[in-house]
Amino acid sequence: MDSSLDPTLRDLLTRLQQKYDVMGQDLTSYLDGLLHADYLTYWDYIHLDTLLSLQNPKTSFPDEKVFIIYHQITELYFNLVLWEMDQLSHKPDLDEKFFVARLDRMIRYFQNLCASFDIMTDGMEREQFLNFRMSLLPASGFQSAQYRLIELKSTDMINLVDPVSRPGMTGKPLSDQLEKLYWRSGATELSSGKKTLTLRQFEEKYIQSFLEIGKDFAGKNLWQIYVRNFEGREEVIKRMREFDLLANVFWPLSHMKSAARYLHKDPEDIKATGGTNWQKYLPPRFQKIHFFPTLWSDTEKAEWGRPAIEKAMSRS
Numbered sequence: 001m002d003s004s005l006d007p008t009l010r011d012l013l014t015r016l017q018q019k020y021d022v023m024g025q026d027l028t029s030y031l032d033g034l035l036h037a038d039y040l041t042y043w044d045y046i047h048l049d050t051l052l053s054l055q056n057p058k059t060s061f062p063d064e065k066v067f068i069i070y071h072q073i074t075e076l077y078f079n080l081v082l083w084e085m086d087q088l089s090h091k092p093d094l095d096e097k098f099f100v101a102r103l104d105r106m107i108r109y110f111q112n113l114c115a116s117f118d119i120m121t122d123g124m125e126r127e128q129f130l131n132f133r134m135s136l137l138p139a140s141g142f143q144s145a146q147y148r149l150i151e152l153k154s155t156d157m158i159n160l161v162d163p164v165s166r167p168g169m170t171g172k173p174l175s176d177q178l179e180k181l182y183w184r185s186g187a188t189e190l191s192s193g194k195k196t197l198t199l200r201q202f203e204e205k206y207i208q209s210f211l212e213i214g215k216d217f218a219g220k221n222l223w224q225i226y227v228r229n230f231e232g233r234e235e236v237i238k239r240m241r242e243f244d245l246l247a248n249v250f251w252p253l254s255h256m257k258s259a260a261r262y263l264h265k266d267p268e269d270i271k272a273t274g275g276t277n278w279q280k281y282l283p284p285r286f287q288k289i290h291f292f293p294t295l296w297s298d299t300e301k302a303e304w305g306r307p308a309i310e311k312a313m314s315r316s
């Protein structure tokens with residue numbers, strides 16, 4: 001190699017040569033390609049044109065765009081949460097520092113989602129919403145598969161079984177527990193008590209994959225990782241509890257405020273559209289889902305989230 005070359009460059013070329021040699025490739029051809037390649041641009045890198053082509057309102061009400069984009073933002077945050085979870089589940093030699101740092105990230109994502117939910121609650125005209133949502137039936141955020149994956153990857157499936165069936169389901173096969181997941185029995189039609197079309201379509205598309213993921217994560221969900229590696233560690237427990245509250249109390253409450261703001265005045269109208277009994281289904285105190293039940297006292301579980309809500313309200 002040319003000795004007049006800058007040593008850093010020479011070292012880099014040598015390492016590149018080694019890299020390409022291993023694969024039996026000719027480095028000079030690749031360097032030739034580099035010579036003609038375009039510089040990377042921001043818009044290509046983040047696929048801006050594609051990203052901005054994914055908002056397709058079904059009506060001409062301007063606020064429908066706010067509704068679509070905020071759902072997409074939420075799904076991206078959910079995807080970040082899942083990304084951190086997957087790293088935790090697959091990391092060999094997991095240590096406390098890495099675990100806590102990832103939990104902090106997941107907490108931050110949910111905090112951001114809670115803090116931004118008023119984009120929904122206050123950021124659309126109610127009249128517009130009530131009109132455009134009719135064109136979206138029977139689709140619902142309820143059909144967010146990533147939301148269910150966060151649940152399945154956080155805890156053992158038994159903790160996602162509806163509270164009434166839970167005692168009888170302990171120790172039963174996952175396929176039986178799956179039948180009794182809280183959202184399958186909870187989200188029913190206001191008028192008939194039967195499963196909504198929203199729920200039936202969601203089950204048809206995803207339920208099999210939920211069973212497979214439930215089985216796959218039975219030994220490596222967040223709870224299992226905690227039990228195996230970090231049981232009793234204070235810094236970890238603090239974060240696990242915070243994540244549990246954010247996912248199962250604060251996000252559901254932020255979300256429920258939207259439902260209350262837009263839907264509460266029209267129970268008959270909801271009935272007519274095959275809507276759910278959401279007033280009975282959505283409140284965290286009825287769902288009683290805790291990802292990490294043994295990190296909470298019986299009183300804390302019975303009053304699920306109340307002290308934390310009161311504390312948060314006294315700060316605001």
Ligand code: HEM
Nearest residue numbers: 070071074120140141142144147183258259262275276278
């Ligand atoms: C104006 C805004 C919103 C309203 C009025 C609303 C309303 C509702 C209602 C009534 C339900 C109960 C199921 C049903 O009847 O379909 C529900 C469930 C759900 N929605 Fe929304 N929603 C809104 C925004 C969002 C957003 C932005 C997301 C983000 C992805 C979302 C995600 C969900 C999820 C995950 C559920 C299931 C919750 C659970 O099972 O506990 N929603 N929503």
